[in-house]
Amino acid sequence: MGDLYGRVQAAAGAIRERARLELRTEFVPRVGTILGSGLGGFAAQVADAVTIAYAEIPHFAQSTVEGHAGRLVLGTIGGVPVAVLQGRVHAYEGHAMEQVTFATRVLGLLGCRALIATNASGGIRADLAPGSLVAISDHINLTGTNAAMGPNDPRFACAPGAGGRFFDMTAAYSPALRRLALEEARRQGVALGEGVYLAVLGPSFETPAEIRAFRALGADLVGMSTVHEAIVARQMGIAVLGISLVTNRAAGLSGVGDGPGETIHHEDVLEIGRRMEGPFSGLLTALVPQIDAQIERGD
Numbered sequence: 592m593g594d595l596y597g598r599v600q601a602a603a604g605a606i607r608e609r610a611r612l613e614l615r616t617e618f619v620p621r622v623g624t625i626l627g628s629g630l631g632g633f634a635a636q637v638a639d640a641v642t643i644a645y646a647e648i649p650h651f652a653q654s655t656v657e658g659h660a661g662r663l664v665l666g667t668i669g670g671v672p673v674a675v676l677q678g679r680v681h682a683y684e685g686h687a688m689e690q691v692t693f694a695t696r697v698l699g700l701l702g703c704r705a706l707i708a709t710n711a712s713g714g715i716r717a718d719l720a721p722g723s724l725v726a727i728s729d730h731i732n733l734t735g736t737n738a739a740m741g742p743n744d745p746r747f748a749c750a751p752g753a754g755g756r757f758f759d760m761t762a763a764y765s766p767a768l769r770r771l772a773l774e775e776a777r778r779q780g781v782a783l784g785e786g787v788y789l790a791v792l793g794p795s796f797e798t799p800a801e802i803r804a805f806r807a808l809g810a811d812l813v814g815m816s817t818v819h820e821a822i823v824a825r826q827m828g829i830a831v832l833g834i835s836l837v838t839n840r841a842a843g844l845s846g847v848g849d850g851p852g853e854t855i856h857h858e859d860v861l862e863i864g865r866r867m868e869g870p871f872s873g874l875l876t877a878l879v880p881q882i883d884a885q886i887e888r889g890d
């Protein structure tokens with residue numbers, strides 16, 4: 592395994608070099624974005640884009656999942672330098688935790704001070720029908736693992752006081768960034784809820800009994816990603832905004848009466864992503880400059 596910091600630095604260095612070659616100037620992204628299943632279309636909003644396939648970046652893992660293109664797009668949104676990860680790798684693909692959060696660490700070393708982590712999820716709360724957009728207010732990590740395990744390297748700290756062995760997760764999803772998202776959604780007439788995201792390992796979708804248990808635990812959404820990226824980002828001192836697109840009702844919740852409900856398919860996840868691409872991209876595009884300004888102000 593060796594030196595994780597060295598490998599993350601090598602990846603960040605290769606990305607910097609590629610940007611310098613194509614843009615003929617230094618490129619320092621301020622806001623990073625990870626696009627979840629079916630949400631990759633947002634990358635088209637990036638101006639003056641430099642696109643780098645994950646395969647071209649040293650030590651980057653490849654996503655094997657349909658709907659995750661596997662490209663890093665550098666450029667600007669509303670004049671703000673951004674780094675957009677079009678597709679993520681998941682633990683259920685067999686990747687080590689270190690690989691699952693490798694790209695998040697690279698975004699931090701490149702200069703990102705805020706991370707917009709997006710995902711597709713199943714809706715547990717009754718009002719969260721397919722197509723609902725939800726700002727993640729908190730998470731429950733039931734994946735059985737934690738991305739910050741292993742030797743701690745304080746060189747990953749991106750902010751004063753960050754990078755410790757133990758770190759606070761009380762406000763893991765920045766209340767200030769969430770407020771911006773809710774206000775912007777209201778301005779745009781886009782319905783944006785708030786909810787607690789529960790992460791499982793996957794790749795099996797859940798059973799109805801699991802969903803009943805998760806509801807009792809206080810979960811509003813269920814998915815297979817994001818929590819590890821959020822954990823690593825918080826350890827590094829990067830502010831996190833989580834946006835989830837509900838693509839289906841969680842297992843056992845779509846039926847009438849005692850019926851078992853509809854079965855869940857990845858194709859439906861991708862289809863809802865395509866359908867919501869307009870409002871989703873519109874919201875994120877308007878938010879990037881506001882997030883940058885908020886971080887600049889210091890929270």
Ligand code: HPA
Binds near residue numbers: 711712713841
């Ligand atoms: N469960 C877990 N992950 C998901 C779901 C779901 O119902 N929908 C989209 N991603």
